[in-house]
Amino acid sequence: MVNQNAARGVVLSAIALCFGLTALRYPIGSFAHAGAGLFPLIISSLLLLIGLLTLVKAWFEPATPLHFAWRNIGIILLALVAFVVAAKVASMILGIVLLVMIASLAATSYSWKRVLATSVALVAIALAFQMLLGLNLQVI
Numbered sequence: 209m210v211n212q213n214a215a216r217g218v219v220l221s222a223i224a225l226c227f228g229l230t231a232l233r234y235p236i237g238s239f240a241h242a243g244a245g246l247f248p249l250i251i252s253s254l255l256l257l258i259g260l261l262t263l264v265k266a267w268f269e270p271a272t273p274l275h276f277a278w279r280n281i282g283i284i285l286l287a288l289v290a291f292v293v294a295a296k297v298a299s300m301i302l303g304i305v306l307l308v309m310i311a312s313l314a315a316t317s318y319s320w321k322r323v324l325a326t327s328v329a330l331v332a333i334a335l336a337f338q339m340l341l342g343l344n345l346q347v348i
Contacts, residue, residue, distance in 0.1 A: 210274040213266035220259030228252035280314040287311035300347045304330045 227248055237243030287310035295303035308327045312318055331347070338345040 209271060211266055211271040212274040213269060213272060214263060215274050217259045217261075217263030217266055220262060221256055222259075224252045224256035224259055228256060277314075283314040284311055295346075300334060300345060301331050304334065 231245040231248035231252060234245030234248075235243035236245045236249060239246075287307045290310055291303040291307035293303075294306050305327045308323050308330065312323050312326075334345060334347045337343045338347050
């Protein structure tokens with residue numbers, strides 16, 4: 209039997225190592241003058257720490273069997289595809305709303321209030337990234 213917690217730690221650590229090693233190809237710089245690789249290296253280091261802590265925690269907890277919820281995986285993939293198509297065809301706002309609406313179907317309970325609140329928050333974050341940080345996002 210594969211332990212779900214151990215598998216989670218291994219996957220998180222592997223993802224962190226992939227991104228961390230890729231970040232080393234870019235200039236790191238310093239905290240005063242950050243290079244392109246500094247932020248991904250910091251985030252991947254934190255993710256690696258979480259993955260290793262999850263692995264250590266898995267040693268001390270009873271094993272839980274690993275199972276896949278294929279329906280939920282399909283729903284999340286469908287939500288991502290709907291986001292990309294809607295963002296390309298119409299607008300990113302529609303894509304965000306569709307992403308949240310479809311992805312929330314994978315939850316154990318559906319709440320239109322939670323979907324609305326999450327959509328509004330994500331649209332506000334996207335607008336803040338566009339206006340305050342000057343990112344080239346086609347939100348509106």
